[in-house]
Amino acid sequence: MNFRDKVLQVGAFLSDRYGRQEMRRVAQAVDELAGGPAHPRAEFQSPEQLFLPGLPPTPWYEAADFEFCRKLEAGSVTIRNELIQLIESDAAFTPYIEKGNLEQRSKKFAEVAHSWTTFGFGDPQNRARCPQTTRLFTELLRPNLGEPMAAVFSVLAPGAHIPPHCGSSNTKLTTHLGLIVPTNCRMRVGATTRSWSEGRCLLFDDSFEHEVWHDGDAPRYILLFQVWHPDLSEPEILALKILSDWLASEAPQPP
Numbered sequence: 234m235n236f237r238d239k240v241l242q243v244g245a246f247l248s249d250r251y252g253r254q255e256m257r258r259v260a261q262a263v264d265e266l267a268g269g270p271a272h273p274r275a276e277f278q279s280p281e282q283l284f285l286p287g288l289p290p291t292p293w294y295e296a297a298d299f300e301f302c303r304k305l306e307a308g309s310v311t312i313r314n315e316l317i318q319l320i321e322s323d324a325a326f327t328p329y330i331e332k333g334n335l336e337q338r339s340k341k342f343a344e345v346a347h348s349w350t351t352f353g354f355g356d357p358q359n360r361a362r363c364p365q366t367t368r369l370f371t372e373l374l375r376p377n378l379g380e381p382m383a384a385v386f387s388v389l390a391p392g393a394h395i396p397p398h399c400g401s402s403n404t405k406l407t408t409h410l411g412l413i414v415p416t417n418c419r420m421r422v423g424a425t426t427r428s429w430s431e432g433r434c435l436l437f438d439d440s441f442e443h444e445v446w447h448d449g450d451a452p453r454y455i456l457l458f459q460v461w462h463p464d465l466s467e468p469e470i471l472a473l474k475i476l477s478d479w480l481a482s483e484a485p486q487p488p
Contacts, residue, residue, distance in 0.1 A: 251472050296434035302434040305456075309431070310432070319386070327353075342396070344396060351388065375461075378474070385456075388453070389452065397444040400440050405459040407437055407457065408435070422443040
């Protein structure tokens, strides 16, 4: 069975499981993924893998509008203290390009291969070293729906430039909580550039082209993770979780 037929088979399974009306947008995304007509994107928006039509084409979101961001900011000192303990204990921060598909990330991020490192919360031992941060994740997000996704402490060395790129899908929002932020660090999402502040969140849709510059003189540390787009219903999230897991194991990677 070729990739197109497999995608359509997964789409039919999701429609049967969660209902055709509820899966209308998911079915449209699956149809495009299988080679059907592409749905219109906003300027700068080009997800690498999956596009769900009908979601607001908004590059930046205001963190203050989201309760989990407000509460995360309130706990930022605790999170920062756990990060500092990791730094002082010489915890292993591994190159970002070594996470996920090595070949794909090596092509996209070759110029920051030695400048961008992370400490991931997917490892139970790492979570145990950061119990308060892990507790906040559990209290503020929806672990039953897989949140947080791709959670890491992310470190960027001075002089680094993360080149323009887009994320895999418009179905998730990316959160950055500034923890140790020197001056002259900034990120562009779409046409707008913002900077991190310590103890404050930035929230954006990474299906829009984004890039990062670090022109400061000390490492920049943030907490980075993803949540499901707030306009998704729970059945859509459950279906997209199945589809995303399947794509991670079956779909060909972009060039």
